[in-house]
Amino acid sequence: MSKKRTLFRLAALAAVLVVLLPALGAGLFAADAPAAKTRVVLARNPKAIDGRDQCNAAEAARLFDRALLELTGAKTAAEAWKALGIVAGDTVAVKVNCNNWTVSLSPKPELVAALCRSLQAVVPANRILVYDNDAGALREAGLLDSPLAGVRVVSTGQGGFDEAQRLTNILVRDATKVINLASMKTVDEKDLIVSLLLKNHIGSLVPADMPKCHGDYDFLAGVCARPAIRSKTVLNMVTGLRATYRRGVPWYWAGIVLGRDPLAVETAAIGVINEKRKAEGLAALPLPRYLAVAQEKYKLGTCDPQLIDMAMIEL
């Protein structure tokens, strides 16, 4: 009886070890194994925009489509979106930034149309919402016009705000997936420096909270850690078809930067701006402090170039 019990106990222990050891081993080795790199694609197509801010729709679409496939390793748009986690039945919100003072850096309607057309490989147009906080700015950017036919273009306040997350209901209630589409903008303010992906979601906030992002790195970094943004965002993209490398001074980089990790994409976009600044004899911009807070405190991604796998495409 006692032998039987001992055998039973040994068998049970063996079974437990068989189940647990691989997991324990993986845990033990994880500390030594190099962390997985996050992929960021920097894609340029000089034919996508001319020197007078005129966008070529076909070339902008070619740029976006190629970059998306490069990011995911997929062969088709449908496969690419599925690899990013989008499934039929999703409602996808695309946050754009049309609030551009002095020179317009609003995302080109042709590029947004290319993104929306590509998405339609998986979700129908009426389940795509393009939004920003100012309806007038959306109109001025040309996003209310025909290139986005079928896609809903709305302002942040339409549908109200979620009181718990202090975010637009577009993100909290309506969308099941989110795409952050920022413009490559240098603002040269001591606390912000650039206005890219993290700053873009300030336009998703309850209006009364928007000024809080100035001078408060923690607040700014924390916005993208709110559940509706952190858990639903599948793609982060910065458009630099036209960009600014210092406040109010544009250039036509003619490219886009995209990836899954918002901090890696933002870091890569700042790298693009700094290349231009170097060419113009200007000092490089430092990484904004809110990015460090986003990385260390909120674990939103990485700013470490060693952990970013950058793929460059020149069309």
Add this chain to the structure above:
Amino acid sequence: MKKTVILLSLLAVIGSFPLAADAGAQAETLFSRLERLAPAAFTPSTPPQFFGTAENKLKDGSIFDYMDGGGVAWLEHGYLEMFHAEYAGDGGLAITLDVFVMGTAEQARSALADDRICPAGGSGAPFAQSGRIFRYPPDYYTYFPIGPHIVYLHINDDGQSTLLDRFAVEVIKLVEEKPK
């Protein structure tokens, strides 16, 4: 005698306040005159807007409602309030006019020397001393001071820059005009 002293003291106290009130009243007069202004062959595309500070919001809110975080630099240089108008012309031409009211002429000059407000570079404006013009196709814009005011003008087609230059001259004339 006592009453006279009290009355004179009161008048002195009241007289020491109006700096802010005067600035506001003059700005209001200037703003109402600006409302009647438009470049030749252009029409206002939206009603003019008025922005103050977070503590002293005007009809359309504070400077942050207009330019978001860019307002911080303006406030550091004594910004008080501003007028904003947009005009539409033929073929999609659009002109933007902003007139910023600063505390003093010195603050207006120091604001324009700050490249967070007026970018470095550009070239001298033919129509205004200390003014700068910037041509980044298709954009053409200018900043220039008029006493305690800063004027910003933008046109969305640099090929039509002379239209903007002409309008700048009209704006200067109007801002310098003594209120009636």
